[in-house]
Amino acid sequence: MSTQPIQPAVRHGEPLLAVRDLRVTFGRRGEEPFRAVDGVSFDVRPGQTVGLVGESGCGKSVTSLAIMGLLPTRGNTVEGTAVFDGEDLLSLSAQQMRDRRGADIAMIFQDPLSSLNPVIQIGRQVTEVMERHQGLSRKEAMPKAAELLERVGIPDPRARLANYPHQLSGGMRQRALIAMALACQPRLLIADEPTTALDVTIQAQILALLKDLVVETGTAMVMITHDLGVVAGLCDEVNVLYGGKIVERGTRHGLFARPRHPYTVGLLDSIPRLDAPRGEALSPIPGSVADNLPWDSACAFAPRCSNALDVCVEKTPAWEGDDVVGLRCFNPMGVSR
Amino acid sequence: MSDQSPQQTPARTSYADRRKQRLDALARASADEEGGVSLIVSAWRRLRRNPVFLVGLAITITFVVLAVIAPWLAPYDPAARPLLDDIRPQTNPVPGPEPGHPLGGDDKGRDLLSRLLVGSQQTLMVGVLATLFGLLGGVTLGTVAGAFAGWVDSLVMRVVDVMLSIPSLLLAFTIAALASRPSQWTLIIAIATVQVPIFARLLRGSMLGQRASDHVLAARSLGVKPHAIVFRHMLPNALGPVIVQATLVLAVAIIDAAALSFLGLGNPDDRRPEWGQMLGAAQPYLGQEPHLAFYPAACIIVVALGFTLMGESLREALDPKTRR
Amino acid sequence: MTGSTGVDTARARRTAAPGEVLVEVSGLEVHFPIKSGIIFDRTVGHVRAVDGVDLTIRRGETYGLVGESGCGKSTLGKAILNLEPPTAGSVVFDGVDIASLRGEDLRTERKRFQMVFQDPMSSLDPRQTVEALLLEGMRAHGLDTDKSATHARLRELMSAVGLPPAGLKKYPHEFSGGQRQRIGIARALSVGPDLIVADEPVSALDVSIQAQVINLLQDLQDELGLTYLVVAHDLAVVRHISDRIGVMYLGGLVEESEAGELYDVPLHPYTRALMSAVPVPDPTLEDTRQQILLTGDLPSPANPPTGCRFHTRCPWRQETRCDTERPELRVVEVDGASEGHRVACHFAEQIASGEIEPHEVAPQTAEEPSWGGPRDDGSPFLAPDGPPVP
Structure with missing residues (x-):
């Protein structure tokens, strides 16, 4: 079951979620405003899993929080549109957004312990979502909650309903969170580093579960991660983010077989791989994010880029491509060396 | 996958080489910029732009300066009774404002403005010294408890718990009352004693936090001597919250000092004025002449506010969550 | 003891040939008491973080310790350095049992084995300049007697880890994560150790920075002939950097092998599961x-x-032996497995040959003391400690 291959990306049909030119700026008193997300656009179609990949500070998590309306409003500005099912999520009121969250769009977070309320039983937390969005009574919701827990692979689900979060292990907590996210059969699931806090064997369980769920329920998923390995096994489409912009996009097989942006290539070259022969030296990406240039008049990655040309520090590279494949680079790898 | 590698391999080698050269250059470049800014300096830079801190600082400096130059600034000797002739015990027990005496006099015919000015000396001294002694005692106990841990810690903390279980003003009152002859020193000692357990508990807690921290483990693994670990690594890092607490406690100490003086446990010699004692002396006239109490009370409140504003903004500046 | 003799003894010892045993760990246990009680603490049980580990590290090699959180690998790393006092067992480092050293003897010996920490921010004292951080260890071991030599040494350390000398005057918070980890490595090198225990040295760093630090560690090893014990949860990193690898599960080693061979011929079911994940x-x-x-x-x-x-x-669990007898590390006769490949599994040969097939296992959660599988006796008693390995 776990090795079931993913179907090729479904490209037909209207996008379920269309994010256009999303910009998020953090401003704090007495400090320079910081643009965390700088014009991000992508589509998610029904049944599709879209990956947002990048390192810390690339804006991947902020993107998801902005779409969900979960960024603190004070001092932050969110521009652009995120059209979900014909409705711009970014222009909804707080009340309208609350009705959407958990019902149509659900989110899974990185740290399962801090995402669960420590003083409320698991069953109560799962049923709460259904009570709120589907108008079920607690009595009606409880058996459904038990079904959900069973569905996400929690053994002895009826007994677990009465447990508190601290009584479950990390992997079980993440399963409980996934159950909560699935409670109202959302059409879009946003998973923000869902396995980063977990051990590899537990990560494998959770990823297998997510894969199965996507196939079974047909829900669309946005997968946010720093781990290219996770993306390779799970996502139909991959977006690589750097410094708040998408720098490369490709289908799962296309991107990994033929990465073109020097940053994507650098990432792939700098991680040791279990499937590669031993003894090859790694080629790290030099410098750190602190060396970035502002996108306004350059490519942010240029100072760390081995392929950089003069133009890279003079102009902002434009996005060339569409909603399936694209690149933001003056001098991609494997072109003019 | 495999059909891709042959054509990519040669290109990647040179790519890797060029990268390796850039690596060193970049590592050097970005570490080479201006620097050497310690946490304290960067906290100060933040503080300098914080209006709350500046207001607190302005208030505090104003009062400290006033206290220092009070003897020259005060128009009259606070013990002299230039307004004695104006007192009419039946109709006018307290002389009102008149030319040369903008705030009027007190019930003994002494110039109120001069007494307020000179009184700031005593009040600030009691507050500052009491807090300093309290800090000294608390830091000593807290360091001992946090450095040795184990049964030493348990013993010290039980004593501290007992002290904390007594209401602080009651404890200060008892200590001050036990003194054979009340003076400002009994006041200072009483208030300092009350502060000791507060500082001790706070420091001990943050010392134990430091003890478990990675950088202390790193120092241990380096083979740094135990006393150097305590005094170079644990104590300086643990002191932050205690210093913040001290500025806040200063305000409380001044209020406590006023309270004890008000109750007559301070310096009985009313020729050397003190705000709390002035408040106490104003008590019989609260109904007719509230300004006698108002002026010293206002001074106490404003000074306490100044220290509190400074303390709060200091806490904010030192809070790791607000660091960049 | 003066600084120069300290250096000389270290040098003299280091002339020993590479390949000989530098660290010999035997029967190492670290048990943390579980306390309970309001007034008087009572010990109601023990967390067996490390429960009887034997391993040897040879001079000049990198030994990788891999396992999931809670398997005791970090505790083992700290126990080897006696930063976490072992409950039982010995750690013989170049002829000296570190586990039995205390106080000043242990402190002076520390210059020979150092540690690199996971989180480069929290492991550097934020109030000290880089210079003070690097000087501290040298001072503690009397290696700073000659002023100009010390100064030269500081610059040498900085350049060894790829940082400019100007960085000496700066504070840790003024560096990026990768640069901080370089400072942590320079600090470990400052006292001239033979052994460095690196506890998750790259897991707190961004992916693109990890490779920089991994390469640095390898370059330093080549240059200075260091011996590493690398503790990590990332199998790919461990495989890349290590010569030999030990796989830990629940306080004990379940498999130990040369790095390449472990991935080619994994013998323990847990190792197989871990790698496939x-x-x-x-x-x-x-x-x-x-x-x-x-x-x-x-x-x-x-x-x-x-x-x-x-x-x-275990998907390969058998009805006999598995739940009654704790397997010890042993060399097995399996194709492709060399002499140094040890595994703690009763049925390793049969599993490797395919004689035993994997089967479904009913999941059970950690909190459940009882379990669902078939079992002969329902004895609620804890397993007694395994017999000490001679």
């Missing part, structure tokens, strides 16, 4: 490979399963 950035491989999904959670180290610690989750 690591995602690989190659979609074709991801789609086709067979994963061994473990069910259930890591059992509590306060109440470890009887017999083989892994038998509650």
Whole structure:
């Protein structure tokens, strides 16, 4: 079951979620405003899993929080549109957004312990979502909650309903969170580093579960991660983010077989791989994010880029491509060396 | 996958080489910029732009300066009774404002403005010294408890718990009352004693936090001597919250000092004025002449506010969550 | 003792040939008491974080210790350096039993074995300049007697880890994560150690920075002839950097082998599961490979399963021996397995030959003391400590 291959990306049909030119700026008193997300656009179609990949500070998590309306409003500005099912999520009121969250769009977070309320039983937390969005009574919701827990692979689900979060292990907590996210059969699931806090064997369980769920329920998923390995096994489409912009996009097989942006290539070259022969030296990406240039008049990655040309520090590279494949680079790898 | 590698391999080698050269250059470049800014300096830079801190600082400096130059600034000797002739015990027990005496006099015919000015000396001294002694005692106990841990810690903390279980003003009152002859020193000692357990508990807690921290483990693994670990690594890092607490406690100490003086446990010699004692002396006239109490009370409140504003903004500046 | 003699003895000892045993760990145990009680603490049990580990590290090699959180690998790393006092067992480092050293003897010996920490921010005192941080260890061991030599040494350390000398005057918070880890490494090198225990040295760093630090560690090893014990959860990193690898599960080693061989011929069921769980950035491989999904959670180290610690989750578990007899590390006769390849599994040969097939395992959670599988006796008692390995 776990090795079931993913179907090729479904490209037909209207996008379920269309994010256009999303910009998020953090401003704090007495400090320079910081643009965390700088014009991000992508589509998610029904049944599709879209990956947002990048390192810390690339804006991947902020993107998801902005779409969900979960960024603190004070001092932050969110521009652009995120059209979900014909409705711009970014222009909804707080009340309208609350009705959407958990019902149509659900989110899974990185740290399962801090995402669960420590003083409320698991069953109560799962049923709460259904009570709120589907108008079920607690009595009606409880058996459904038990079904959900069973569905996400929690053994002895009826007994677990009465447990508190601290009584479950990390992997079980993440399963409980996934159950909560699935409670109202959302059409879009946003998973923000869902396995980063977990051990590899537990990560494998959770990823297998997510894969199965996507196939079974047909829900669309946005997968946010720093781990290219996770993306390779799970996502139909991959977006690589750097410094708040998408720098490369490709289908799962296309991107990994033929990465073109020097940053994507650098990432792939700098991680040791279990499937590669031993003894090859790694080629790290030099410098750190602190060396970035502002996108306004350059490519942010240029100072760390081995392929950089003069133009890279003079102009902002434009996005060339569409909603399936694209690149933001003056001098991609494997072109003019 | 495999059909891709042959054509990519040669290109990647040179790519890797060029990268390796850039690596060193970049590592050097970005570490080479201006620097050497310690946490304290960067906290100060933040503080300098914080209006709350500046207001607190302005208030505090104003009062400290006033206290220092009070003897020259005060128009009259606070013990002299230039307004004695104006007192009419039946109709006018307290002389009102008149030319040369903008705030009027007190019930003994002494110039109120001069007494307020000179009184700031005593009040600030009691507050500052009491807090300093309290800090000294608390830091000593807290360091001992946090450095040795184990049964030493348990013993010290039980004593501290007992002290904390007594209401602080009651404890200060008892200590001050036990003194054979009340003076400002009994006041200072009483208030300092009350502060000791507060500082001790706070420091001990943050010392134990430091003890478990990675950088202390790193120092241990380096083979740094135990006393150097305590005094170079644990104590300086643990002191932050205690210093913040001290500025806040200063305000409380001044209020406590006023309270004890008000109750007559301070310096009985009313020729050397003190705000709390002035408040106490104003008590019989609260109904007719509230300004006698108002002026010293206002001074106490404003000074306490100044220290509190400074303390709060200091806490904010030192809070790791607000660091960049 | 003066600084120069200290250096000389260290040098003299270091002339010994590479390849000989530098560290010999035997029967190492670290048990943390579980306390309970309001006024008087009572010990109600023990968390067996490290429960009888034997391993040897040879001079000049990199030994990788891999396992999941809670398996005791970090505690083992600290116990080897006696930063976490072992409950039992010995750690013989170049002829001296570190585990039995205390106080000043231990402190002076520390210059020979150092540690690199996971989180470069929290492991550097924020109030000290880099210079003060690097000087501290040298001062503690009397290596700073000559002023100009010390100064030269500081610059040498900085350049060894790829940082400019101007960085000496700066504070840790003024550096990026990768640069901080370089400072941490320079600090470990400052006292001229033979052994460095690196506890998750790259897991707190961004992916693109990890490779920089890994390469630096390898370059330094080549240059200075260092011996490493690298503790990490990332199998790919461990495989890349290590010569030999030990796999830990619930306080004990379950397999130990030369790095390449471990991945080619994994013998322990846990090792197999662990490796099959690591995602690989190659979609074709991801789609086709067979994963061994473990069910259930890591059992509590306060109440470890009887017999083989892994038998509650093992897809190859047999009805006999597995739940009653704790397997010891042993060399097995399997194709491709060399002499140094040891595994703690009763049925390693049969599993390797395919004689025993994997089967479904009913999942059980860590909190459940009882378990669902067939079992002969329902004895609620804890397993007694395994016999001490001679």
